[in-house]
Amino acid sequence: MKSVLDEFTLRQILGNERSVIIHDIDELVEKIKSMKQIFGSQFQHCLAVKSNPIIEILKIVVEFGMGLECASEEEVHLALAAGCVPKLILHNGPAKSQAEIDRCLSIGISFVLNDFIEVNRVASSPELSKSSSSIAIRINPLVGGGTIEKTSVSLNDSKFGFPVSLEKEIIEYYEKYSWLNGIHVHSGSQGMSVESLVKGVSRMLKIARKIEGFRGEKLDWIDIGGGLPFDYRVGRTSPSHQEYVNSLKQTLPDLFDGRVVFTEFGRSIMASNAIAVSRIEKIWLRDGVQHLIGHLGSDMFIRWALNPDDWHHRISVTSESPNVPTVVHGPLCYNGDKLGGTIDLPSAKDSDLLIYHDVGAYTISMWSGHCNRARPKVIGLSNGETKLLLQGGSKDSILKMWST
Structure with missing residues (x-):
């Protein structure tokens, strides 16, 4: 602070x-402005609601142009109450019921789908044909557990996303369903290095390129998740947003070729x-x-x-x-x-x-x-x-x- x-x-x-x-609101606003400048205008940043769901805080981040990433329908409700427009609300939760999916499709909430069950629930929803929702499949990049395995989502037994080893099945879904217009990856939180995060984005982007190749056009959006670690100890050495962007640009320059790219930071903005x-x-x-x-x-x-x-x-x-x-x-x-x-x-x-x-x-x-x-x-x-x-x-x- x-x-x-x-x-x-x-x-x-x-x-x-x-x-x-006691929250320093001026510091929060300064961080949002700095992050937007560092990443550039093609990036749409979202705050992970679970990091700090206080409505007055959410209203501030929405006022300064951020969307809100939600892990439950209850968090979607908080995001709407904070004044976030539905298309900038990303429902990322791993336990979406059919009724929940139907309700969110009816108001245009954006979705990240974790598995074939959720894909099939969206496909069978009576709300899909008239929905304005943006919808992506989540990729599990299998980059390992980092230093805190319990907050990693990149192990083979993770409940989050399609493992990259199922690339063939992932691509088949995009061939079958034109309403899949985005793709998502998130490697984990706090225990993941910048190198691991970039590797996860790289593995997702490899699949995205193949999808775009057979479709003949770019996906509408890519979501690279969050997870940038924060060092709580004295003399902290937390990687900055600038370091992360530099690493992404050096490794994956085509990520910055004009696509809309979402992020889902929490700790690095709020802690x-x-x-x-x-x-x-x-x-x-x-x-x-x-x-x-x-x-x-x-x-x-x-x-x-x-x-x-x-x-x-x-x-x-x-x-x-x-x-x-x-x-x-x-x-x-x-x-x-x-x-x-x-x-x-x-x-x-x-x-x-x-x-x-x-x-x-x-x-x-x-x-x-x-x-x-x-x-x-x-x-x-x-x-x-x-x-x-x-x-x-x-x-x-x-x-x-x-x-x-």
Whole structure:
């Protein structure tokens, strides 16, 4: 988060809340503008809604020309509520029912089809003949699992897409169905290198060229997915959008020959735009280690808490005391609710605040209801002014969720 907030401002924004998330809206807008300039006008960028589904955030990215990539019909509903036009909403979910496909075809939502079942469901839909939907088949490029296998979608057992080994069958679908007017690839998220992402695009583009060869014309659109990794650690070395574009241009110059190319970034656009702030509820020392309990833990950082070798966030404390070995605990009722193992943080007192950095993506959107704690309020910061982006949960909202 580029905006530098002093402790007084943090306390003003926190108010009487236990915790709060603060989004730098100016940084988000700056990133969108920069990305559009780097990639060029033939690229249509979409935000992965699952990275941050807050409606007020989605409205901002739509206002600045982005589409929205959705992993469920519920996310399609969010995208429409944010004012996104149907043709720039990409429904990418792996569990599309026939009824869901029919509804989305009826309003012109764009589709990425994961398997022959979804292709056949579209083909049999009574809505297809009158639909304006753009439709693509998803390719699994089989480039491997990267450094985080669970977020890769490029292994042979993936539920996402047609493996490139089925090239003959893929091409036959394009020969049979003229309404297939695009093609898609996505190799994975966070654990994939730029080289792996480019290799995935290359394997998809090879099939696209063959389709275009027998059709005698270019496909209307190509989708190269997202997945650009973000380094959460101190001294980060995240690859930039410029590095990705440079690699694509060097390896696949014909990708830039005028086709409409979609992207589906999430983390690389959203992650660094936000921080979270929490009161320190308890402090104790044991065997020379400082233990802090804050109001955010695996309810918001479930991947980090359960798999700290692969996932990470930086934490700081509003204290200028010397560093000591520290364990940061969350508020949930199980012993694994710890963030990052033993780390060095300043010696803290009850009045200090915990700051969790780079929380703009895959945090509040993955909120866990374990122990029924209410999610935090989300505040936007722009030109020095604050704006409510998401009302925090409450005891009443929890009661409503579990009532008839």
